[in-house]
Amino acid sequence: MDARGLAPWLADRLPAGAVIIDPVQLATYACDGLAHYKVVPAVVVLPETAEQVATVVRACAEHGVPFVARGAGTGLSGGALPHADGVLVVLSRMRDVVEVDRANQRAVVQPGVVNLQLSALTRPDGYYFAPDPSSQQVCSVGGNVAENSGGAHCLKYGFTTGHVTGLQLVTPAGELVELGGKAPDLPGYDLLGAVVGSEGTLGVATRVTVRLTRTPEAVETLLAGFPDTDSAGRAVSAVISAGVVPAAIEMMDALAIEAAEAAVHCGYPAGAGAVLIVELDGPRPEVAHQFEQVKGMCEDAGAFEIRVAADDTERALIWKGRKSAFAAVGRISPDYIVQDGVIPRTRLAEALTRIEALAGERGVRVANVFHAGDGNLHPLVLFDDAVPGEAERAEEASGAIIDLCIELGGSITGEHGVGSDKAKYMPRMFGEDDLDTMQLVRCAFDPAGIANPGKIFPTPRLCGEVPRRRTASEGAHPLVEAGLADQF
Amino acid sequence: MTTVTDALPRLLEASGGHAREGGVADAVDGLVPPYVVAPTGPRATEAVAAVLRTAHADGLAVVVRGAGTKLGWGAPPRRLDVVLETGGLDELVEHAAGDLVVVTGAGRRLEDLQRDLAGAGQCLAVDPARQGTVGGLVASADAGPARLGRGPVRDLVIGATVVRADGVVARSGGKVVKNVAGYDLGKLLTGSFGTLGVLTRVALRLHPVAEAGAWVTVPVASARHASALVQGVLHAQVVADAAELDRPGEGRAQLAVRLDGIAPGVAARAEQTAALLGTGAQVSDTAPAWWGRDLDAAAHGVTLKASYEPASLAVLLEAVDDASAAVGLPLDVRGSAAVGTLTVGLGGSGHGSDPAQVAAVLAALRGAADRFGGAVVVRDAPAAVRAAVDVWGPVRGLDLMRRVKERLDPTGVLAPGRFVGGI
Ligand SMILES: Cc1cc2nc3c(=O)[nH]c(=O)nc-3n(C[C@H](O)[C@H](O)[C@H](O)COP(=O)(O)OP(=O)(O)OC[C@H]3O[C@@H](n4cnc5c(N)ncnc54)[C@H](O)[C@@H]3O)c2cc1C
Ligand SMILES: Cc1cc2nc3c(=O)[nH]c(=O)nc-3n(C[C@H](O)[C@H](O)[C@H](O)COP(=O)(O)OP(=O)(O)OC[C@H]3O[C@@H](n4cnc5c(N)ncnc54)[C@H](O)[C@@H]3O)c2cc1C
Numbered sequence: 004m005d006a007r008g009l010a011p012w013l014a015d016r017l018p019a020g021a022v023i024i025d026p027v028q029l030a031t032y033a034c035d036g037l038a039h040y041k042v043v044p045a046v047v048v049l050p051e052t053a054e055q056v057a058t059v060v061r062a063c064a065e066h067g068v069p070f071v072a073r074g075a076g077t078g079l080s081g082g083a084l085p086h087a088d089g090v091l092v093v094l095s096r097m098r099d100v101v102e103v104d105r106a107n108q109r110a111v112v113q114p115g116v117v118n119l120q121l122s123a124l125t126r127p128d129g130y131y132f133a134p135d136p137s138s139q140q141v142c143s144v145g146g147n148v149a150e151n152s153g154g155a156h157c158l159k160y161g162f163t164t165g166h167v168t169g170l171q172l173v174t175p176a177g178e179l180v181e182l183g184g185k186a187p188d189l190p191g192y193d194l195l196g197a198v199v200g201s202e203g204t205l206g207v208a209t210r211v212t213v214r215l216t217r218t219p220e221a222v223e224t225l226l227a228g229f230p231d232t233d234s235a236g237r238a239v240s241a242v243i244s245a246g247v248v249p250a251a252i253e254m255m256d257a258l259a260i261e262a263a264e265a266a267v268h269c270g271y272p273a274g275a276g277a278v279l280i281v282e283l284d285g286p287r288p289e290v291a292h293q294f295e296q297v298k299g300m301c302e303d304a305g306a307f308e309i310r311v312a313a314d315d316t317e318r319a320l321i322w323k324g325r326k327s328a329f330a331a332v333g334r335i336s337p338d339y340i341v342q343d344g345v346i347p348r349t350r351l352a353e354a355l356t357r358i359e360a361l362a363g364e365r366g367v368r369v370a371n372v373f374h375a376g377d378g379n380l381h382p383l384v385l386f387d388d389a390v391p392g393e394a395e396r397a398e399e400a401s402g403a404i405i406d407l408c409i410e411l412g413g414s415i416t417g418e419h420g421v422g423s424d425k426a427k428y429m430p431r432m433f434g435e436d437d438l439d440t441m442q443l444v445r446c447a448f449d450p451a452g453i454a455n456p457g458k459i460f461p462t463p464r465l466c467g468e469v470p471r472r473r474t475a476s477e478g479a480h481p482l483v484e485a486g487l488a489d490q491f
Numbered sequence: 492m493t494t495v496t497d498a499l500p501r502l503l504e505a506s507g508g509h510a511r512e513g514g515v516a517d518a519v520d521g522l523v524p525p526y527v528v529a530p531t532g533p534r535a536t537e538a539v540a541a542v543l544r545t546a547h548a549d550g551l552a553v554v555v556r557g558a559g560t561k562l563g564w565g566a567p568p569r570r571l572d573v574v575l576e577t578g579g580l581d582e583l584v585e586h587a588a589g590d591l592v593v594v595t596g597a598g599r600r601l602e603d604l605q606r607d608l609a610g611a612g613q614c615l616a617v618d619p620a621r622q623g624t625v626g627g628l629v630a631s632a633d634a635g636p637a638r639l640g641r642g643p644v645r646d647l648v649i650g651a652t653v654v655r656a657d658g659v660v661a662r663s664g665g666k667v668v669k670n671v672a673g674y675d676l677g678k679l680l681t682g683s684f685g686t687l688g689v690l691t692r693v694a695l696r697l698h699p700v701a702e703a704g705a706w707v708t709v710p711v712a713s714a715r716h717a718s719a720l721v722q723g724v725l726h727a728q729v730v731a732d733a734a735e736l737d738r739p740g741e742g743r744a745q746l747a748v749r750l751d752g753i754a755p756g757v758a759a760r761a762e763q764t765a766a767l768l769g770t771g772a773q774v775s776d777t778a779p780a781w782w783g784r785d786l787d788a789a790a791h792g793v794t795l796k797a798s799y800e801p802a803s804l805a806v807l808l809e810a811v812d813d814a815s816a817a818v819g820l821p822l823d824v825r826g827s828a829a830v831g832t833l834t835v836g837l838g839g840s841g842h843g844s845d846p847a848q849v850a851a852v853l854a855a856l857r858g859a860a861d862r863f864g865g866a867v868v869v870r871d872a873p874a875a876v877r878a879a880v881d882v883w884g885p886v887r888g889l890d891l892m893r894r895v896k897e898r899l900d901p902t903g904v905l906a907p908g909r910f911v912g913g914i
Contacts, residue, residue, distance in 0.1 A: 104802070105726075106722065106801075106802035107800045107801055107802045107803075108725060108801070109800075129726070150671065151671045151675075153669060157669070161642065161646060162669070162671075164646075164675070164678075165642055165646050174891065178890075180887075180888050180890075180891060181887050181888065182887065182888050182891075183887075184800075184864060184865075184887070185800045185864055186798045186799050186800045186831050186863075186864045186865035186866070187643065187798050187830055187831045187832055188632070188643075188682075188796070188798040188831075188832055188865075188866075189798060189865070189866050189886075189887060190866050190868050190883045190884065190886050190911050191883075191886045191887070191888060191889065191892050191910075191911045192679055192682070192683055192687070192892045192895055192896075192910075192911075193632075193645060193678045193679055193681055193682055193683075194679075194888055194891055194892065194895070196645055196675055196678025196679060196681070197674055197675060197676075197678055197679045197895075199675075200671050200674070200675055201674055217725075217726065217727075217728060217730075218728075219728065219730075220728035240589065243589070243591070244588075244589060246612060246699030246700075246701075246702070248698075248699070285730055286728060286729060286730055286752075286756060286759070286760050286763075287759075288755055288756040288759040288760070289752050289753055289756035289760075292753055292755060292756060293753065345667045345669050345670055346667070347587060347589075347590045347592070347666070347667055348589065348590050349587065349589035349590050374669070377667070377668050377669040378590070378667060378668075378669070379669045412665070412666055412667070413665070413667045413670075414665050414667055414669070414670035414671075414672050415672050416670070416671050416672050417667075417669040417670060417671065418669065418671055419671075420671055421671075421672055421673065425672075429672065429673065432665075432672055432673075433662065433663075433672075433673060434662070436659050436660060436661050437661045437662045437663065437673075438673070439659070439661070440653075440655060440659065440661035440663070440676065440899075441661075441663065441673050441674040441676065443898040443899055444674055444676070444679065444895060444898065444899075445674075446898050447891065447894040447895040447897070447898045447899075448891065448894070459673065459674075
């Protein structure tokens with residue numbers, strides 16, 4: 004039985020319109036935010052409940068049909084890239100906020116809930132969901148969980164993994180399991196910690212219990228213009244080594260500023276070779292004192308202009324340029340590759356110099372926008388696909404940047420994930436034994452290898468003996484029970 | 492297959508000469524291991540791998556020992572052939588102060604590590620200084636008061652080298668704080684009590700040592716009062732760095748809130764916190780005597796760890812009172828009240844070691860677990876008690892955990908029986 008063959012059976016069990024096989028409609032799901040990889044799935048399903056997800060996955064498991072979970076499809080590593088012979092499980096209809104539990108500082112949500120909506124909903128109560136990827140207006144909490152997403156403020160508040168305390172998971176065998184909860188330290192292995200960031204390869208999250216963060220008493224934001232990235236980098240080092248933990252420190256270089264300016268007219272300091280956005284939050288007296296310190300450090304490092312946001316409107320304006328930077332690059336270049344790599348923050352100056360050199364050698368330009376506080380670079384490699392050979396050279400430069408990150412002791416991805424795009428780089432960062440060990444964990448969850456196959460690992464491990472036992476409570480397979488098994 | 496009795500030559504060879512016969516002093520839960528291996532020197536990780544390959548091939552059961560301070564936690568192992576001591580894996584590999592990262596051998600003592608870091612004004616956020624090892628800390632996932640502000644141990648681990656039960660050496664994570672490449676095996680190993688792999692090297696995220704700190708203490712009148720105080724702290728914007736409750740079975744209960752930061756900020760926040768906590772609140776620049784100290788296993792004989800939804804603190808404390816009345820034993824309670832973890836000590840004067848009494852307390856508390864949303868596990872207890880009661884209690888997701896263990900340690904080399912569900 005292939006995926007297409009399952010469609011009628013699934014259509015009988017899912018709400019009207021929840022199973023898509025129309026080629027035109029299917030094509031709209033062919034890619035995520037990394038649009039140059041495209042695969043049209045065999046079937047798309049739009050379940051509304053965890054039980055429906057489990058029904059779909061169980062059917063896939065029984066027939067060895069691969070499935071891929073998809074949230075909002077904003078991923079930048081081809082993580083939600085469909086499987087041509089598989090089922091794409093789209094979670095966009097599971098958008099209920101099940102519970103906001105202020106007393107416990109938790110919220111329980113369905114996976115399709117949009118990141119920013121959760122914060123918008125809880126802010127009047129003095130709370131918000133801290134992980135804030137730049138895509139937060141559209142990306143889903145389920146996608147955040149699967150990618151262990153970060154954002155500008157994860158320098159201080161940590162990544163998604165620190166903000167998820169419980170998950171309901173449909174395992175690749177179709178079982179519904181609860182991991183963690185609202186309380187900490189439930190006995191057993193930290194399976195939750197393994198599942199967050201596993202990019203949909205260990206199952207489908209159908210309910211997420213998240214930690215809500217108290218809104219800070221005070222927030223101060225500054226924008227500092229520097230002559231070059233070296234001087235801006237010195238300011239970053241000074242701040243960190245003084246023991247200040249800002250909520251965010253973001254850097255943009257001249258090319259990125261130019262793009263943002265063209266797109267959103269954010270009015271960044273004219274002639275800056277680099278800008279820093281530094282935000283401090285917390286109790287008022289601490290913020291006030293440290294903000295003065297930070298301003299001084301920026302001046303000492305060579306900032307020629309420092310603007311302080313007077314209110315939330317001005318703060319939003321400062322952030323606007325930064326948050327729209329990826330898309331803005333389209334204004335100054337017909338095509339671009341968004342790269343995501345990490346270096347130890349102390350190697351920043353060296354990394355930027357070498358990135359410029361290796362791009363120059365290949366005749367392409369690189370705009371840099373990044374989370375400077377934790378060394379997470381987002382070099383945007385600019386090219387023109389109309390110029391023969393340029394796309395290849397851009398791809399080469401982008402790959403060379405990743406090699407550089409590894410060489411400097413960093414990582415091939417800080418937040419966008421491995422997905423389809425970077426599976427080939429995994430062996431450069433990890434040895435065979437390392438990857439094999441990770442895949443043993445995968446085999447524990449997904450012995451048949453049907454959950455988002457082809458992602459993360461360049462070569463799938465065969466799990467050998469499948470130690471799957473049908474438990475009594477599961478009963479007979481639904482297909483058999485329904486008297487449909489012999490139909491196939 | 493060699494038999495257990497003639498494994499010494501092979502263990503000696505595997506460990507580069509660092510193997511010996513075990514003695515009573517090496518006993519784990521009353522089981523005296525026939526052998527102890529303690530790899531050391533620059534090739535210690537390879538030696539650990541070779542020892543595990545031997546154990547895997549010969550069907551030997553291995554218990555990892557760091558400093559041995561928490562070896563009594565968990566269920567007693569079913570079998571024990573080799574104690575693998577990690578003290579020789581104590582190399583400080585790299586302290587990248589500018590990146591707030593340290594890479595260290597898993598056998599390094601925490602107090603040594605904190606001393607290494609102090610010079611740069613940094614620390615591993617698991618106050619106070621401990622004699623235990625880094626590996627033991629990670630494998631037991633046990634954090635102190637700082638967890639409220641700095642997060643649990645799992646959030647501090649950014650990379651790990653682990654030797655699998657079959658002797659294969661694997662790494663995950665790295666030495667940068669931000670990194671989502673591949674599965675986070677460090678999280679899986681955190682709290683695994685030596686049953687999934689042997690940590691040989693760990694990369695940890697560090698924090699700057701705060702310039703100033705203050706404690707605000709307040710007497711606590713009742714379970715409901717404790718809960719109201721903790722709710723007040725949680726929902727305020729003072730950003731408490733820790734909030735610990737000490738509630739002896741007999742005597743006065745106290746809540747203490749710690750504030751870390753820069754001097755003028757701490758002073759202002761301490762005043763705010765004192766106002767919040769109300770009558771009897773006092774600001775001090777020294778910690779209460781009990782701060783950050785485990786309920787002493789020696790004095791109590793038996794300690795339990797309860798986790799709960801923070802808003803259900805009163806439910807838990809009332810359940811403790813009920814249990815105390817039912818068995819006629821004073822129960823001491825201490826821990827990170829705002830995080831949702833407390834330790835319960837049975838019989839402060841050392842009388843709480845009767846298996847039947849422990850079982851009764853456990854049953855009473857677990858009976859209320861649905862109402863406080865958490866779990867109760869046995870921590871310190873004499874082997875006789877741990878043999879008589881269910882140490883771990885009910886576990887969510889046990890089936891998946893078993894499958895993880897089966898994949899990573901199919902023949903049950905690593906501390907068989909120690910973990911949940913007999914894993
Ligand atoms: C303009 C732009 C800016 C961005 N900025 C950031 C940023 O600052 N930080 C950052 O971290 N990322 C960023 N991203 C990347 C992306 O938005 C995040 O990775 C996001 O979390 C993906 O969410 P999604 O709902 O779109 O997931 P999708 O793209 O739909 O899926 C992503 C992965 O998650 C899996 N998945 C989705 N839902 C589930 C589920 N319920 N259960 C199991 N697996 C699931 C998929 O299989 C896939 O592997 C950005 C993307 C864009 C386009
Ligand atoms: C408030 C508080 C205060 C504390 N104070 C102290 C203190 O003063 N002194 C103190 O020692 N501890 C203290 N602890 C406990 C401490 O956090 C750790 O539990 C301790 O570091 C354990 O280290 P160990 O080397 O003694 O571990 P061990 O007792 O040797 O081992 C503990 C467990 O971890 C496993 N294990 C050990 N090393 C490894 C490894 N490398 N790989 C895999 N598994 C391994 C063991 O098999 C065992 O199951 C305190 C805890 C709290 C909450």
